[in-house]
Every structure is written in C-alpha cells, then in structure tokens.
Amino acid sequence: MSLAxxxxxxxxxxxxxxxxxxxxxxxxxGSAAPLARAIARTCEDTGFLVVANHGVPQQLxxxxxxxxxxxxxxxERDKLALKVGKYNIGYLPFGGQVVRHSPVNKNTKPNFSExxxxxxxxxxxxxxxxxxxxxxxxxxxxxxxxxxxxATTTYYRAMEAMTTxxxxxxxxxxxxxxxxxxxxxxxxxxxxxxxxxxxHPSPEDxxxxxxxxxxxxxxxxxxxxxxxxxxxxxxxxDWIRPxxxxxxxxxxxGAMLARYSNDxxxxxxxxxxxxxxxxxxACPFFLGPNHDVxxxxxxxxxxxxxxxxxxxxTYGAFTQHLLTxxxxxxxxxxxxxxxxxVVVTTSTSxxxxxxxxxxxxxxxxxPPY
Numbered sequence: 521m522s523l524a525x526x527x528x529x530x531x532x533x534x535x536x537x538x539x540x541x542x543x544x545x546x547x548x549x550g551s552a553a554p555l556a557r558a559i560a561r562t563c564e565d566t567g568f569l570v571v572a573n574h575g576v577p578q579q580l581x582x583x584x585x586x587x588x589x590x591x592x593x594x595x596e597r598d599k600l601a602l603k604v605g606k607y608n609i610g611y612l613p614f615g616g617q618v619v620r621h622s623p624v625n626k627n628t629k630p631n632f633s634e635x636x637x638x639x640x641x642x643x644x645x646x647x648x649x650x651x652x653x654x655x656x657x658x659x660x661x662x663x664x665x666x667x668x669x670x671a672t673t674t675y676y677r678a679m680e681a682m683t684t685x686x687x688x689x690x691x692x693x694x695x696x697x698x699x700x701x702x703x704x705x706x707x708x709x710x711x712x713x714x715x716x717x718x719x720h721p722s723p724e725d726x727x728x729x730x731x732x733x734x735x736x737x738x739x740x741x742x743x744x745x746x747x748x749x750x751x752x753x754x755x756x757x758d759w760i761r762p763x764x765x766x767x768x769x770x771x772x773x774g775a776m777l778a779r780y781s782n783d784x785x786x787x788x789x790x791x792x793x794x795x796x797x798x799x800x801x802a803c804p805f806f807l808g809p810n811h812d813v814x815x816x817x818x819x820x821x822x823x824x825x826x827x828x829x830x831x832x833x834t835y836g837a838f839t840q841h842l843l844t845x846x847x848x849x850x851x852x853x854x855x856x857x858x859x860x861x862v863v864v865t866t867s868t869s870x871x872x873x874x875x876x877x878x879x880x881x882x883x884x885x886x887p888p889y
Contacts, residue, residue, distance in 0.1 A: 536566055536752065536762045542573030545685060556692035563693065563781075567773040567788030568752050570763050571686075571741075576678045578767055581743045583671040584714075584803050591636060591668055592716035592801075598662065599634075607657030609637050633729045633792070636714040641673045655709075655811055655836055672712055675803075680710050683741055683807040686771075690739070694781055695820045701780075704809035709737075709835065715802040717749060717794035729794045734787035735774035736839060737808035742770040747800040753789040775838065776808060779830045782817035811836030 539558055543551040562569045591599070602610040612635040641659050642649055648656040661669045687705050688698035717729040729749065742750065744766055751759040752772075762770045778787045794800040809815065816832035 535754070535760065536568045536570060537562055538570040538572055538763055538765055538768065540572050541686070542575070544689070545573075545575050545682075552689060552692060552698065556689050559689055560693040560785075563690075563773055563777075563785035566752055566754055566760075567786060568762055568790075569771050570765060570768045571771055572765065572768045574682055574769055576682055576769075580671075580675045580678055581767075581803075584675045584712075585743070585745075585801055587665075587668045587671045588636070588714040588716070588801050588803055589799075591662070591665065591714065592634060592799075594662070594665075599636075602636075602660040602662060604637060605657075607639075607655065609639055609657050610660035611636050629724075629727050629731070631730050632720055632727060633715050633717045635716075638672050638676065638712040638714070640710065641669070641676070653811075655839060672714075676710065676712055676805075679712075679741065679805040680708065680807075683710070683739065683805065684708060686739070687807075690777065690785075694784070694818060696818060700818070701809070704813040704815075705738075705807075707810050709808040709811055709839075711737075711806045711808075713802075713804050713806065715792075715804070717792060717800040717802070719797050719799065720794045721797060728791050729800075730792035732789050732791040734789055735772065735806065736776070736787075737774040737806040737835075738776040738780075739774055740772050740804050740806050742772075742802065742804045744768055744770065745800055745802055747794065747796050747798070749792045749794045749796075749800050749802075751791050751793065753791075759791070774806070774808070776815055776835060779815050779833075780818050780821070782821035782826065783829055784821055808839075809835050811839070 537558055539555060541555065544555055559569065596613075599611045600613065604610045604612050604616070614632070614634050615630040616635075638659055639657070642656070644658065647653075649658060659669070684705050687701050691698050691700040694700075715730070720727075720729055732753065744764060748761055748764055750770065751761055753759055772790065773785050773787050775787045777785050792800075792802070812834055814832050814834055815838070817828045817830065822828050
C-alpha cells in the first residue's frame with residue numbers, strides 16, 4: 521500500500537486536545553498555568569492542539585475562505601500574472617513545490633495543489649521595501665479583485681494579534697518567564713497561505729495534496745475547513761486527524777519552536793490528501809519571529825546531560841535555506857545561500873524534559889509540564 525493510501529485513523533481521545541483560551545485572552549487570573557501545562561503535554565506528544573474561544577470573528581474566517589475560492593477560480597493566465605518570485609509572495613501554481621526536507625518520507629512529486637502567499641501589507645515607500653530587506657517584499661494583488669486584499673489583510677491583522685498573545689503560553693510551557701520571547705516577536709514575520717486542493721480521491725503512489733512535511737516557523741494556526749484532509753503523524757507512525765470542531769483553529773509546532781526547545785517540542789510531520797469529490801480550501805497562518813532574531817535553545821532546555829542539538833541561526837537564514845530547497849522557481853534562480861550548520865539528532869527516544877529556569881514552587885505543584 522502506498523503512503524498516500526495508508527489508512528488514517530481518528531484521533532485517540534485527548535491525543536490532540538481542544539483547549540478553551542477565552543479566559544486567558546480575557547486576562548483571567550490563574551488561566552495561563554493550566555493551559556501551559558496542557559500545551560507542554562501535547563507538544564511533547566503529537567505537537568498538535570485545537571484552540572476554541574480565540575476571539576477571531578468567524579465572519580473574518582469565512583470571508584477569507586470565500587475570497588480564496590474566488591481567486592483560485594480565476595483564469596490561469598490571471599493567476600500566473602501574480603506568480604511568486606524571489607520573495608515567495610503571490611501565486612504558486614501546480615507543480616511549484618516538491619517538499620524535499622520531510623523527515624518521514626522521500627517526497628518525489630510536486631504537491632497536488634496551488635497556493636497564494638500573503639505577507640505583511642507594506643507600502644512601496646516602507647523602509648524595508650526601499651532598502652531591499654531580504655525576504656521582505658510587496659504583496660501581489662489582482663487589480664480587479666479588491667475584496668481579496670480587503671478580506672485577507674483584515675484577517676492577517678486579527679490573526680497576528682491573537683497568535684502573538686499565545687506566545688507567552690509556550691514560554692511558560694518551557695518553564696520560562698511569560699515575556700521571554702517578547703523581543704523576538706515584537707515585529708513577527710507572519711504569512712497567510714491560501715491553498716486549493718482539487719479532488720484527489722485515488723492518489724497515486726507518493727502523491728499528496730501536500731506531501732508529509734514539517735513547518736519552518738514557530739507555530740501555525742489553521743482555520744477549520746469544511747472538508748477534512750489534514751493528517752498528523754504520531755511518534756508511533758500512525759496518521760490521525762485533528763478534531764473537526766467548527767469555529768476553532770488547529771495549532772501545530774514548527775521548526776523554530778523545536779530549535780528553541782532543543783527538540784523537547786519537535787516539529788510534527790503532517791500531510792494533506794483531499795480524498796473528496798470536490799475542492800478543499802485552506803488558509804493556514806504562519807507565525808514566526810523576526811528574521812534577524814538569533815534562534816537557539818533556551819536556557820531551560822540545555823544542560824550537561826542535554827547539550828544543544830542545533831547551532832544558533834537566524835529565522836531569516838533558516839527560511840532562505842528551505843525556500844531554495846523546496847521551491848522550483850528559487851532553485852532555478854539560485855540564492856547563493858549556504859547550507860545551515862545543524863547538529864542533527866537521530867534519536868527516536870522521548871525528548872529530554874527541560875530543567876526549570878527558576879526553582880519550581882512545590883506549593884504551586886511544580887513546573888507546568
């Protein structure tokens with residue numbers, strides 16, 4: 521049986537938890553600690569969770585899905601006029617990406633999907649544009665479809681505000697002060713990727729809507745689609761689906777969180793196969809630190825018995841490397857980026873728990889694991 525045809529199981533109870541973050545976002549005292557403990561547990565297991573009562577209006581989500589469907593229905597020539605370039609912003613056509621960095625599968629075929637990338641919407645006279653800052657460019661908008669820009673930039677702002685408020689929970693989950701990552705996310709790098717997955721009921725061998733991969737950012741938030749398709753690989757090698765709860769977001773770990781945590785919170789492989797007889801749409805939101813921030817294992821996740829597994833790198837350098845590795849248009853043009861120096865671990869054992877930065881209080885029940 522091909523990997524694409526492998527049976528997908530329903531999630532085991534609690535394996536991918538649904539967490540209500542409403543009280544935390546409202547500033548309710550004592551609400552952060554239990555969430556941090558739950559995040560630590562699931563990030564040490566599947567690396568996936570679902571958040572409810574997140575404060576992002578459902579209408580913004582629905583508007584984003586609607587304009588995504590409208591955009592991908594446009595004539596091919598119109599979409600190709602907005603094709604991605606060196607900044608990886610705009611339209612990525614079918615055949616534009618082969619995931620070459622998968623830790624669980626030798627991907628040989630392009631993703632059976634098309635995408636549209638949206639970053640922070642900057643004006644042409646923004647200093648980062650004028651100074652040609654690496655990985656920063658202007659969004660590419662169809663002139664005759666203003667609703668695409670209106671809907672997605674509104675969604676972008678709401679998602680950036682909400683997701684950055686989740687970062688302190690991940691700091692607490694790593695036994696760090698809640699504001700530990702604040703400088704890294706003072707001006708975060710965020711991307712919306714609108715994706716269209718055509719019907720794919722009988723995929724060929726090693727063929728996927730989105731091949732098995734890990735994300736390269738800090739955390740990713742995925743609005744629930746009308747049709748299931750996302751599948752998560754457990755440590756045991758099974759593929760399971762996150763709970764499909766309307767109005768929630770699926771959250772998963774990325775490579776930057778794995779590096780910060782020295783692989784305590786590993787980036788979890790996942791894939792997408794649209795086995796349905798109609799198109800599926802997705803609009804993941806990727807949250808990453810500033811491109812200039814040096815990412816390295818945090819103090820609570822290293823020690824004499826748990827040395828750093830990764831050399832320090834910036835998020836920008838890491839992103840440049842993976843973009844060149846995975847995207848045909850960048851491989852053809854070349855980037856001059858040297859491979860990152862990475863200390864790779866091949867251990868499949870459970871990652872070591874971080875040691876507390878501060879001595880845990882026994883009265884409070886210890887660190888938030």
